[in-house]
Amino acid sequence: MKQLRLDQPSADVNDVFHGDVFNDDVFDDALRLNAQWIGRKPFLVGHNLAGSDLFQLPRLREAARAILAREESGFAKDAELSLPRWKPAYAETQRLSKAQKLEKMFDELEAGTLTAACKISALNEVDPAYDAVLRSAVRQFAGDAGIRLEDVTWSILTVFITAPRLPTPFHGDFEQNFLLQIQGEKEVRLYDRENRRFFPQDAIEGLCKGDPLAAPFDEAFSDMGTLFHIKPGVGVHHPLAAPHSVTNGDSVSISVAIAFCTKEIDDLSRVHQANLFLRSVGLRPPFPDLSTRRDRMKAAFFRVISGPRDSCSALSRGYARLTWPARFVRDEIRKLRAARPGGQNPSPI
Known part of the structure; x- marks a missing residue:
């Protein structure tokens, strides 16, 4: 894969994009205007990825096939394809290979009949076009947050495809994160990262050893936190370890998560x-x-x-x-x- 420098965009970055909706900035001015809240509090931000062919189903199917090939090769780092479990036909689909399940999922997406969810992790690992998006987003984010690029230790671009009205349970992520909506709508409820009632110390410790569901959910939390409504072209910043839950809207949702960590x-x-x-x-x-x-x-x-x-x-x-x-x-x-x-x-x- 062609190596793209994070601090110096390649002269032919635009050549790996379909269409001309991409420019050097992924986020709009809301990122700069809310710079004081980066890593501390959630806020809405606009982005320019919703119109890109990179995040439409034909190209995502290609990327998912590449990730599956990387998994099977044994050389995947973060690249991973998490496919849905179909119900009530789970017994039937269980006999399918992972490649067959991938094709079935995208066929259902194109037909508008998907009833489950999938996660396509680390598209940047298999395709330089997605790598360019990630690097541009991190460069812009780091610049507005006052973070040196050499202090960025890890970053990832992940796509979530979710059937209508499916919820994502209360959890946290130990990383700086942006959830950017491409298709459909979502409601994201984010909680105060400093409030140990939502995320006690032992739960954060469990999260840091690899358990994102370490924090117990209390029904009393249902109406707490801050509710954000995101639609195509809009995203929400998730501060480090901010617990949250997500509910999909009435149509299939495609979202992009851009996340990164620093030395600190x-x-x-x-x-x-x-x-x-x-x-x-x-x-x-x-x-x-x-x-x-x-x-x-x-x-x-x-x-x-x-x-x-x-x-x-x-x-x-x-x-x-x-x-x-x-x-x-x-x-x-x-x-x-x-x-x-x-x-x-x-x-x-």
Whole structure:
């Protein structure tokens, strides 16, 4: 794949776009005007991706096929195709290969009969056109937020295709994020990222080890937070770790999520993972504060054991490596107990 520099757009970037709706800026002036809220509070922003052929079904089908090929090759980093589970015909579709399910999904989309949802992750990993969109968006976002491009450690462009009226459950993402609407409409309810009632410390720690649904939902939250209505050409900024839920409108929705992390965000995640480990052995660590020597040391330790930040999952690699011996012993004990006469299930240790 052709390498496109983040800080210097290629002279032929427009050659990989269909149509001429794309220019060097993805977002409108609302991004600059709300710069003081970037990473702190949600806000609406306009974008110019809704008219691009890149996000219409024919091109998305091509991209999904490329992602499936990358998955099957074993070289995928973040590229992943999460396909719907059809009901009530799930038993029938379960016999289909993933490639057949992909084609079935897009056939239903084109016929207007889709009843489920899918997620096409990291289109930037398989197609330079999407990579150019991502790089342009991150460059613009970083500039308005006062972030140095060399401090951006990871970014991703993901497409969500959702059937009418389907909800997305309450969850959080440990990244800066923009959800941009391409087709259809959505209601997005975002909650205060600083309010530990919505996202307590142990839930954020669970999120940082790879569980986006770590925060328990309380029905009392239903009418809280701030409700945003997005339609084609409009998106909403999700600050780091801001819990949210999404409800699709009355037609099929296509949305683009553009997300990225920085060195500081990565280090905060590493401190949360360190705190999760300390909590597992009975301690009660305070909320992360990178201004303290204690938390800088935690971040440095997990930075070493995690290795390079070369994918989304790489950020939680250190926690998995640290806890692997305990998991191995636990699993071996369970196997031994299960092998006893009667095959009794062991109690957790």
